[in-house]
Amino acid sequence: MQRRTEVRLCCFMTEQQHFPEIENLELLANQVVEGFIIGLHKSPFHGFSVEFAEHRLYNPGESTKHMDWKVLARTGKMFVKRYEEETNLRCQIVIDASSSMYFPKDEGAKINKLRFSILSAAALVNLLKRQRDAAGLSVFTDKVTLNTGAKSSTKHHQLLLHSWKNCWRSHH
Amino acid sequence: MATQLTDSNFKETVLDSNKVALVDFWAEWCGPCKAIGPMIEELSKEYEGKAVIGKVDVDNNPETAMKYGIRNIPTLLFVKNGQVVDKVVGAVPKANLVAMLNKHLS
Numbered sequence: 317m318q319r320r321t322e323v324r325l326c327c328f329m330t331e332q333q334h335f336p337e338i339e340n341l342e343l344l345a346n347q348v349v350e351g352f353i354i355g356l357h358k359s360p361f362h363g364f365s366v367e368f369a370e371h372r373l374y375n376p377g378e379s380t381k382h383m384d385w386k387v388l389a390r391t392g393k394m395f396v397k398r399y400e401e402e403t404n405l406r407c408q409i410v411i412d413a414s415s416s417m418y419f420p421k422d423e424g425a426k427i428n429k430l431r432f433s434i435l436s437a438a439a440l441v442n443l444l445k446r447q448r449d450a451a452g453l454s455v456f457t458d459k460v461t462l463n464t465g466a467k468s469s470t471k472h473h474q475l476l477l478h479s480w481k482n483c484w485r486s487h488h
Numbered sequence: 489m490a491t492q493l494t495d496s497n498f499k500e501t502v503l504d505s506n507k508v509a510l511v512d513f514w515a516e517w518c519g520p521c522k523a524i525g526p527m528i529e530e531l532s533k534e535y536e537g538k539a540v541i542g543k544v545d546v547d548n549n550p551e552t553a554m555k556y557g558i559r560n561i562p563t564l565l566f567v568k569n570g571q572v573v574d575k576v577v578g579a580v581p582k583a584n585l586v587a588m589l590n591k592h593l594s
Contacts, residue, residue, distance in 0.1 A: 368519060368520060369520055369578040369579045370518075370520050370560050370561060370562060370577060370578035370579065371515075371518050371520070371521075371560065371561050372559060372560040373559045373560070386517075387517050387518075390517055391517055391547070395518075398560070398578065
């Protein structure tokens with residue numbers, strides 16, 4: 317899966333004659349992920365992580381939220397459905413923003429290693445966001461300049477994108 | 489085909505057997521039980537003569553289910569020399585069951 321994103325990202329980069337402006341980072345990251353996501357999962361709410369795994373006897377007093385009503389109607393037995401545990405991924409993206417990442421230093425170049433990293437990271441975060449997984453960001457030079465925890469909220473993802481935009485601008 | 493176990497033949501087929509037994513507690517109306525059903529049938533062919541692979545319908549054999557405190561289905565019990573040596577609750581991949589069977593067979 318990671319490999320496919322990488323390939324798609326590289327194709328996307330090489331297709332761009334004029335590298336778009338940073339204001340479009342969110343859209344760009346979305347475009348990269350969009351094509352990759354379509355057809356992979358019907359919805360982030362279905363799939364392996366919420367697989368129906370077993371029936372358990374209902375304990376009097378517990379919530380009837382997961383009661384299997386069909387089984388109750390057919391057999392008169394009270395069972396609740398149990399699902400596979402949610403598998404949550406916590407992803408920490410670490411970006412090297414030291415001077416070696418400015419390569420190629422050609423003035424006319426629209427993209428350098430750092431910009432590529434930022435766009436790749438933004439695409440990855442979009443992917444994680446759609447899977448409801450948590451993402452965090454660390455940026456370092458000779459010292460750590462930014463370090464956030466891994467969260468899955470939309471607000472946090474926006475904060476990460478905002479940090480990348482700042483990082484992009486300050487290193488241009 | 490997996491041995492159909494009942495309250496009456498459970499002792500003779502599983503507990504008194506000198507082979508390792510894998511017992512699947514299931515019910516006709518349980519989706520996950522149906523999902524692992526074919527897997528149990530495959531295992532019964534693959535381990536024919538080496539292990540006893542059987543199924544207990546909990547609706548028709550409540551005594552056995554109660555004796556082993558089966559509250560969740562599917563539940564898979566591994567029985568060796570009349571004693572429960574391992575237990576798996578819920579639908580699991582075949583590879584896990586094969587690994588556990590091999591562990592108890594060795």
